[in-house]
Amino acid sequence: MMTGKRKKNKKKSGGLLKRIYSFGQFNLTVVSFALAAVGQYFLYFQKQIMPGFVFFGLAVLVFLLADKSRKQEPLDRTADTIDPRVEVVLFLIIMALAVYFRVHNIADLPAGCYRDEGQNGNEAINIMKGISVDGTSLPVYIERWTQNAAMYMYFIAASFNFFDIGVLQIRGVSIFFGVLCIPAFYFLVRHLMGPRTALVGAFLMAVSRWHVNFSRIGFLGITTVFFVIVCVYFAYRAYRKRKPFDYIMLGALTGMSLYTYLAARLIPAGFAIFMLFLFFREFKFFAKNWKNLLFTLAAMLIVLLPLLQYAVKHPANFTSRQSTVSIFNKEMLHEIGGRYTEKDGTPKNAIKLYADAAWNTCMMFNYLGDGNPRHNLPGKPMLDFFTGIFFTLGFFYALFNWKKPRYFLLLALFAAFLQGGMLSTESPQAYRTIAAIPVVLLFA
Secondary structure: OHHHHHHHHHHHHHHHHHHHHOHHHHHHHHHHHHHHHHHHHHHHOOHHHHHHHHHHHHHHOOOOOOOOHHOOOOOOOOOOOOOOHHHHHHHHHHHHHHHHHHHOOOOOOOOOOHHHHHHHHHHHHHHHOOOOOOOEEEEEEEEEOOOOEEEHHHHHHHHHHHHHHOOHHHHHHHHHHHHHHHHHHHHHHHHHHHHHHHHHHHHHHHHHHHHHHHHHHOOOOOHHHHHHHHHHHHHHHHHHOHHHHHHHHHHHHHHOOOOOOOHHHHHHHHHHHHHHHHHHHOHHHHHHHHHHHHHHHHHHHHHHHHHHHHHHHHOOOOOHHHHHHOOOOHHHHHHHHHHHOOOOOOEOOOOHHHHHHHHHOOOOOOOOOOOOOOOOOOOOOOOOOOHHHHHHHHHHHHHHHHHHHHHHHHHHHHHHHHHHHOEEOOOOOOOOHHHHHHHHHHHH
């Protein structure tokens, strides 16, 4: 009797799915986007969480059904092609747009000079003049107010040498790396998804407020974004093509990334999670590529050697910045007070603080963004209305397909990069999570 009921239920569910699939992929996708737009409206404008979640949940379900309906039909492998001449023209237009957004009115916006920008400029002048910084005239890491690796300051010093000393020359370094992110991201997306999607991806990064803002300020973070892109590019190439060159480049670029902003320290963490995934899901990968993996490790250690030497000699300096803003720093929490302490003034439990920071960080894309006017239009979601929709659907699509290595790598990196905001105060934090920008746009 039970077996018969199960068969009937299976037939009913199978028949229901067939009727849903009969609507076709395109129509189901349109319905999904419509539901997501309603959910986004509630979150983005009305600040109503529950109805936003309900409509987004329905949108994700329909979106996954739309994908399943495609799998019932033969996939057109020629769909993502484009005339090379058209591709070049469109790419150049996107690059021109990216440059415009990053240089237009740069002398007046942002106004003045932020303290961090001035500090970076001063350290660059010290390097230019050979002044000893923390015991050396060629520092790899600068403690004092900077509390960061020195690579960015060397680029500022070069900018000062060519164009004289000034605030615009500091910001010019960020503009350079911000613009450089666009072709880097374009080739990453082209490698993964084809030329048409690559053009969409390049456009999204070219006009992203989150990315544009930090491309116009003399902060170190935008260099990290560039290195995330190229590291992910060579990570995919290494996994797919298994060539020693790709493994060496992956190791060297990962090592070099750690000379940028502190958020880059989470890049190896994301890759480590991915390696653990492969260990359980595809152990033969290690058996066949152990030599290549040694090349990666060796290249990374060679590039990192000066920074590692500094970290060994000055461990307290090397970890001082993350210690200062950590939710585990009870002395700092007591000084800040407010939402970080109980009514009696004692710091809140770290687990509770982490849960609050995790919620704020996850909600910053579509609901309530960074309130610091240096980082964002105060409180505005980090993504625009439409990109927020595509990001959410893309994220849950990747989550649904987590067993596939290409998606798990993105999920691992995303989870790692968000820790910069979840483990520190002032959440949501657009700057400490800046490394997530390329992954967020890949989901979109």
